[in-house]
Amino acid sequence: MAGTLSTMEQTLEIYRKAPTYIDNIVLAAGVAKTVSAPTGATHCLFSSNGNYFVNWQGTTATVPAADITDGTGVEINPVGRALGGVDSADTPKTFSIISNAATIVAVAWLRI
Numbered sequence: 001m002a003g004t005l006s007t008m009e010q011t012l013e014i015y016r017k018a019p020t021y022i023d024n025i026v027l028a029a030g031v032a033k034t035v036s037a038p039t040g041a042t043h044c045l046f047s048s049n050g051n052y053f054v055n056w057q058g059t060t061a062t063v064p065a066a067d068i069t070d071g072t073g074v075e076i077n078p079v080g081r082a083l084g085g086v087d088s089a090d091t092p093k094t095f096s097i098i099s100n101a102a103t104i105v106a107v108a109w110l111r112i
Contacts, residue, residue: 019108037093050103061096
């Protein structure tokens with residue numbers, strides 16, 4: 001296989017040690033919450049017991065009820081994101097999250 005592992009090696013940096021700062025976001029069906037990264041966080045990892053939708057664009061997340069084809073849709077079940085800074089200046093450190101059913105979302109915050 002041709003190529004280099006540099007990208008993979010950078011990605012694996014996230015998984016070197018267990019996070020020491022984890023938020024549990026308890027979502028009621030259809031009720032959005034705003035989540036803010038703690039000071040110093042550069043990355044976050046998500047896990048949940050159900051589907052959730054994240055709006056990174058500074059507006060309140062909604063559960064899609066129809067097609068959204070203008071680029072303003074929400075992301076469903078993101079796994080991880082870099083926050084702000086050099087690598088991802090377009091990803092804010094505050095986001096809106098919602099679910100269509102009662103769901104718990106764990107957000108592990110990391111500084112890498």
